[in-house]
Amino acid sequence: MAHDFSADRKLLPQCTADQIHALLNWDALAAALTEAFLAPPAVPTRHAHALMAPGASEPANDVLLLMPAWNAQHIGIKLVTVLPEAAKHGGHTVDASYLLLDRLTGAPRLLLDGESLTVRRTAATSAVAARALARPDADTLLVVGTGRLAAWMARAHVALRPTLRRVLVWGRRRESAEQLADTLRAEWLGAEWLDAGSTITVQAIDSLEQGCSEAQIISCATTASEPVVRGAWLTPGTHIDLVGAFTPAMREVDDEAVLRAVLVVDDYAAALREAGDVLQPLANGTIARDHLQADLREVLQGVHPGRRHADDITMFKSVGHALEDLAAASLVFDRLASQ
Known part of the structure; x- marks a missing residue:
């Protein structure tokens, strides 16, 4: 049964690392990437934001990266956190998520594991x-x-x-x-x-x-x-x-x-x-x-x-x-x- 991407926005479908690796076989991914480079979508400059605490004067080591792009069908943005102290709190120094939205309505369609998407496409x-x-x-x-x-x-x-x-x-x-x-x-x-x-x-x-x-x-x-x-x-x-x-x-x-x-x-x-x-x-x-x-x-x-x-x-x-x-x-x- 096909996924219903028009379902309640509160139930945004999520795609795990295992699903991403299973769905992105190398030949199909290479073809998609080649097509994207031949007819590139809109890709603004990525943004890096230092996550400084309110009122702080010292430069922050924590960083938030935003990587947006869009084409006729989708708007996508990768959110990457670089948090050197994250391991102390049970997290990863670098973590990422990818949000895919509908280009015509702006509605969120899919939330993907960012690390698996990144290693695979890289x-x-x-x-x-x-x-x-x-x-x-x-x-x-x-x-x-x-x-x-x-x-x-x-x-x-x-x-x-x-x-x-x-x-x-x-x-x-x-x-x-x-x-x-x-x-x-x-x-x-x-x-x-x-x-x-x-x-x-x-x-x-x-x-x-x-x-x-x-x-x-x-x-x-x-x-x-x-x-x-x-x-x-x-x-x-x-x-x-x-x-x-x-x-x-x-x-x-x-x-x-x-x-x-x-x-x-x-x-x-x-x-x-x-x-x-x-x-x-x-x-x-x-x-x-x-x-x-x-x-x-x-x-x-x-x-x-x-x-x-x-x-x-x-x-x-x-x-x-x-x-x-x-x-x-x-x-x-x-x-x-x-x-």
């Missing part, structure tokens, strides 16, 4: 970018980082690129890298979507430099404040995916890596406001503004060719775009409505 967007920018014969993926997002980056890249047959995992703690490798290996053993007789090798590694030299796609999902990947380690033809660093003070790659790469971002304004991997080499003169060659929309539309030569090093810097949330939430809504 990973799928990077895989979409890699399909456009990485070499078509890429068979080895290196995942740098072992946090909550890292596993989803691996899942999306492998699901959306059939040529990948080897996944390397590096983390600052070998134990964490081994745990992530074990998790992925167990998931992919005999997976139905794999070609008959095909397997995917998953291996935790100690040498990040060696991993960078062996992988054709490198996906960084860390919270590093200093570069972990060096440009000198990159071989011609590599594609680098940067999703972890999300403030001007954070970096995952050094100046040489940025200088050597064809640099593409998900959103110009956000990258030039928040991405330390872009802002720091701009500030120190390593690159000029025109080194930031395209956003993902321009690559998908063919306005910019992305990779011109097999030996090009390409780099996709993802800061996070509200159109990705709206595309994913809209797809969840449509699939629930058809059940």
Whole structure:
């Protein structure tokens, strides 16, 4: 029986993390994201508000982020809280919810778990970018980082690129890298979507430099404040995916890596406001503004060719775009409505 989204507003349907992961299969999500980038919805600048107590004079560490977007059918807004002390009260440092409203009436339609929506759309967007920018014969993926997002980056890249047959995992703690490798290996053993007789090798590694030299796609999902990947380690033809660093003070790659790469971002304004991997080499003169060659929309539309030569090093810097949330939430809504 289809969901009744016209029911009493007090009974706003909610979509859990498990439902979101079940409804957003990688192929359908990639198609929805590609469509959104080709014909982008209205996406205002995200807002960040310091949650200062009334009358307080000191800057607040607590932050509320608002990420709105809308198209002809829906209005969506992601509400993100960053509360460093939340764990003391049983919460998470970063938490998120996504509210989807009807574009014509303004009525709330669906409340979605924000974290699952975010990790799913972030990973799928990077895989979409890699399909456009990485070499078509890429068979080895290196995942740098072992946090909550890292596993989803691996899942999306492998699901959306059939040529990948080897996944390397590096983390600052070998134990964490081994745990992530074990998790992925167990998931992919005999997976139905794999070609008959095909397997995917998953291996935790100690040498990040060696991993960078062996992988054709490198996906960084860390919270590093200093570069972990060096440009000198990159071989011609590599594609680098940067999703972890999300403030001007954070970096995952050094100046040489940025200088050597064809640099593409998900959103110009956000990258030039928040991405330390872009802002720091701009500030120190390593690159000029025109080194930031395209956003993902321009690559998908063919306005910019992305990779011109097999030996090009390409780099996709993802800061996070509200159109990705709206595309994913809209797809969840449509699939629930058809059940």
